[in-house]
Amino acid sequence: MSIKRILLSARFWLAGPVAFLLSMITMMGMTVWFPKGEAAVDNIVMPLVLFPIIWAIIFFYAYLDSKIKRVALCFSALAGSHIVLLAFQFIK
Amino acid sequence: MIKLAQRETKSLVNLHGWSAIITGLLLYAVVVTGTVAVLAEEILHWSIGEVHHENPLASGIDATVRRLAEEVDEQYLEEVSLGHTSEGYLSLFFHTHQKNEKGQLEDYGTLFEIDTLTNETIREKTGSGADIFRNDDAASLSRFFVDIHTELHLPRPWGLLLTGILGLAMMVAAVSGFLMHRHLFADMFVLRRNKNKVLAERDLHTVAGTWGLPFAFILAFTGSFFSFAGSFGLPVMAMVAFGGDQEALIRTVMGAPASQTEIKRDVADIDAMINDAYQRAEQYPEFALISHYGKEDSKILFNVPKEEKKLGSIQLEYSAPSGEFEREKPSIGTTPSFGSASLDLIGPLHFGNFSGLLSKFVWVALGFASCYVIVSGFGLWMARRRETERWHLYERLVIVFAAGIPAAMLFSCLGYYLANSVGLTQSTAVPMSFVAAAFVSILWGALAKNCFQIKFALYSVCFISCLLMPLIRLFSGGISWGSALAIDNYAVVMIDIVLLLCAGFSFYLVQTLVKTERVEKIIFKQQAA
Known part of the structure; x- marks a missing residue:
């Protein structure tokens, strides 16, 4: 596969930079919905700890799902929901 | 066992290979220095010698x-x-x-x-x-090894970001390696040594990779987190x-x-x-x-x-x-x-420090196995592409990385011990020696006639350096085994023994290399005749 074809493929962008960005947005959004726990630190620590796993799940899903439109839809839903949560957090 | 469709398995094989080809050399640098950095505390005590162990x-x-x-x-x-x-x-x-x-x-x-x-x-x-x-x-020697492992000596935050991405690449290799196996448990025990060379190497790569899968995943995950x-x-x-x-x-x-x-x-x-x-x-x-x-x-x-x-x-x-x-x-x-x-x-x-030296040595052994998996993976990739001219340069680069980094690390130890005699501080001499040895390795990699010459020179340098390092340490003002044991500094004896074992391993590599080259020459002559 030529480099030009790779760069023009939607899967490359979704599984590459978009997956990384989405993992970051998910990690940040998790501070809002993840239970704080008794010490009120779980919502800060656990998203950080889980970041590599979140990325791996998002990456392999984007890489392996045969329907790229479904990947784009799922990514949009995940990103949208977490951005809304973050927006509420900042407005509050 | 997860059964995937043929298309997905093929995609995973491509991902496994190409992600390793793109990130594998840097990943090898991080893993090999990390394997050494597991013993950072022992290397610190080995390099200092006179350590007061009372709290x-x-x-x-x-x-x-x-x-x-x-x-x-x-x-x-x-x-x-x-x-x-x-x-x-x-x-x-x-x-x-x-x-x-x-x-x-x-x-x-x-x-x-x-x-x-x-x-x-x-x-x-x-x-x-x-x-x-x-x-x-x-502490400059042990700190140097840890710093290469964690940040590849790049400025913050770029070094950390890069090693984080390499951690994710290792996770990709581990997960794709796991998913693409059709017979994971059978593959853990199959070693067809009497079949052809590539098949035997493939089996060794698969066995080492499969046994080391959980370890590779844990290290990739925790490393990316850090x-x-x-x-x-x-x-x-x-x-x-x-x-x-x-x-x-x-x-x-x-x-x-x-x-x-x-x-x-x-x-x-x-x-x-x-x-x-x-x-x-x-x-x-x-x-x-x-x-x-x-x-x-x-x-x-x-x-x-x-x-x-x-x-x-x-x-x-x-x-x-x-x-x-x-x-x-x-x-x-x-x-x-x-x-x-x-x-x-x-x-x-x-860090593998949860059960003293025992767990550290298990981590070192598993780290060594991971290095083998990376290098043997390159070997398998090259075996299928040796006929293509453009991969020859990459093959040389792989050899320079695989043997050049350990050689450069040994030279940084040499720099540490000889710093005072050449009027340099140890903090300056350690990275200088590493860079100089890495530069010479790259130069030799470019100038040598063939891959055999590159391997022979670098393995021999590793053998001689490992063999002489305990003596260099001793004659540059380091303490003897007797004095070290008297002050409970067991690290001196332990690291010296590890170096001698590494010398033995390097000697084995040199011998095997010469033998293989001789056999290949005979076969080549017979075919020409």
């Missing part, structure tokens, strides 16, 4: 702390770190927190290093924590949870009070608190942190290592003015939590 916090430090607290600038009493230096002296760092030119909070204050036997001040230095601790010449949390994770979480206030984040995570009082109160007997900590944890603390020294709200936090075969450490908090024990503190937050427990697991799992 300085157990030797009565109350009078020293009070005397020095009178001498230092009052602003540095905001926090005092008590611990031990790489040589085993008592270290006291009186400091405050200031923003540096990049706007990041940094420790700034005066460091004292005290010989608790003679009460003599060995070193006194004022400056930022990063500057003071970075210029510790004695890199990303250090580079952007913490600032990002501070921005989200605390509106960018990193101080507030640290207060919540460390469980420190939001406001401080300025009412003065003398500190109670520190030695009595240390003895109380000993009674509670059955071990003396290795590290202590006095916050807000000489004030009414001052606290002392003792860090006591847990006994062998238990993870993490115990943190005991005392009120400094009354000397009374207040609570056992988790590593983060004020009360035990799931987050704190998870975080306590990550360090030992990455």
Whole structure:
């Protein structure tokens, strides 16, 4: 596969930079919905700890799902929901 | 076993190969230095030689702390770190927190290093924590190995980001390697040594890779966490949870009070608190942190290592003015939590230090197996593409990395021991020797006639360096095995033996290489005839 074809493929962008960005947005959004726990630190620590796993799940899903439109839809839903949560957090 | 469709399996094979080809060389550099860095503490003691093993916090430090607290600038009493230096002296760092030119909070204050036997001040230095601790010449060798592993000696945060991405690449290799196996359990035991060479190499790669899968996944996961949390994770979480206030984040995570009082109160007997900590944890603390020294709200936090075969450490908090024990503190937050427990697991799992030397050696062996998996993977990739001209250069590059990095690391040890005789500081000589050896390896990789010559030269250099290193250490002022054992510095003997074993392994590689070359020449001649 030529480099030009790779760069023009939607899967490359979704599984590459978009997956990384989405993992970051998910990690940040998790501070809002993840239970704080008794010490009120779980919502800060656990998203950080889980970041590599979140990325791996998002990456392999984007890489392996045969329907790229479904990947784009799922990514949009995940990103949208977490951005809304973050927006509420900042407005509050 | 996960059964995937043919299309998905093919995609995974492509992903496994191409991700390794793109990131594998740097990943190998991180894994091989990480394998060595598992023994960083032992390498530190090996390189220093004269190490005092008595815990300085157990030797009565109350009078020293009070005397020095009178001498230092009052602003540095905001926090005092008590611990031990790489040589085993008592270290006291009186400091405050200031923003540096990049706007990041940094420790700034005066460091004292005290010989608790003679009460003599060995070193006194004022400056930022990063500057003071970075210029510790004695620890330069072990620090150099750790720094290559964690940041590849690139500026922050780029080095951490890169090693984080490499960690994710390792995770991709591990997960895709796991998913693409059709017969995972059978593949763990199949070694067809009598079949053709490529098939035998493929089996060895698969067996080593399959057995090392859980380890590779754990290391990739914990390593990525450390890199990303250090580079952007913490600032990002501070921005989200605390509106960018990193101080507030640290207060919540460390469980420190939001406001401080300025009412003065003398500190109670520190030695009595240390003895109380000993009674509670059955071990003396290795590290202590006095916050807000000489004030009414001052606290002392003792860090006591847990006994062998238990993870993490115990943190005991005392009120400094009354000397009374207040609570056992988790590593983060004020009360035990799931987050704190998870975080306590990550360090030992990455460093392999949860069961003393035994677990460290298991981690070294598994790290070595991971290096083999990476290098043999390159070999398999090349075996299918040797006919293509453009891959020849890459093959040379792989050999230069695979054998050149260990050779350059050995030369950095040489630089450490010979620094004084050539008028350089060890902090300068160690990276200089590494870069010089790496440059010569690359040059030889470009100039040599064929891959055999590159391998032969680099393996031979590794063999000779490993064999001579214990002698070089001894004749450049290092201590003998007898003297090392007399002061309980077992690391000297242990690392010397490890080097001799590595010399044996390098010799085996040289021998095998020469034998294979001879056989290939005979076959070539027979085919030509």
